[in-house]
Amino acid sequence: MTSATTRPPRPNAGTKGVARPEREAQIIEAGCRLFGEHGYLATSVADVADAAGISKPLIYNYFGSKDGLHVACVKHASAVLVSEIERTAALGAVGFARAVVTLDGMFRLLEPRPWLWRVVFDATAPREGEAQTWLAEHERRIMDFGREGVAELMHLAGNDDPLDIDAMRAAWESIFRALVNWWLDHPGESPEEMTHRCLRLFRTVFGELDLSGTALT
Template sequence: MPSATSAIQSRAGTKGVPRADREAQIVRAACEVFGTEGYAGTSVAVVAARAGISKPLVYQYFGSKEGLFSACLHHGGQLLADEMERIAAGDVVGLERALRTLDAMFRLLEPQPWLWRLFFDRSAPREGAIAGEIAGYSARITMLASEGVGELLHLQGDDDPLDVDAMTRAWMSIFDALVTWWLDHPEVTPTQMTERCVRLFTAVMSADAPELSA
């Protein structure tokens, strides 16, 4: 996949565009550049060129590179969390809820895979508004994961809060690993990846519990 920088084409900006529309245009372009090149590897000039506007206009709207990245996190986090909450608000529970959530992520991310990587960029600032934005969406998603895990364990007769906490951490790591693996294999369609997840989870959860010696 070519880098966002190499894909930039110079486009003249247009006048008379409502501010909200222009901001959304800039954020969409910035999400792709940040998510592809990383925070440290991205310049405001590159984002401006990608969006087809001037660099001063980016600063006028967002104040700084940090402000622009924060806006991207808000945009991406809202999309991801809203989709997870949509599944959570439905009637499915347990393994079906987990698989439907994964499927929804694959379909949401297929045209915009860079959104997921925004939240795992090690070059991004670890304090200030950006860290707060990441922490806020992480807490929101963790709450949804804990709710889903709690439902799943309850169906198995396990209501131990420490079990729920431990399994929530494990589930979030598994979720990220599966999404990241899929992003690293763009030839795999969302449908194919969901089918793979069904096979994997069915195989694991159908296994008999072993007798472990002390």
């Protein structure tokens, strides 16, 4: 007995038997967290494997490459964000009130898993590489909801220059991103508080907002 292990302990290989879809979901969950918190470049496949409680080759078995894993994570994260945006879009608010409603939904969505945001807006993700052409597409889908509003604002002001509209859209998106990022950098702030902060800021610049038909006060 105590002579026990001449052989080194050969633990579980293949014993766990977790079904592939479930395992993939676990890996994507861990991947989103690490990619979101540290960025693509600073995250290694081994890190993700550790965090998911499995070994590196399993990730290659299921996702093919680091890029493949990354794409799966971005798909997951952006699907979550897009569905939230489409939900709030269907609420029917217009103008700046719609922006605040969208921000409010985003804050509530991100509170339990803030890293999802930076999975999609990750500056260290490789911009080149065919798989990532795809990522730009999803960033665009997430931000698209503001495009019409900007075009309409510009049209009312008598400006239909497409480049002017595009630059304005870029500025507008950056505000949205900046407010989310500011909130992510202030972890003590509840979604409700942040939404009201956004309301105050919008009112300061744009005057009173039409909140009728929203759940906001």
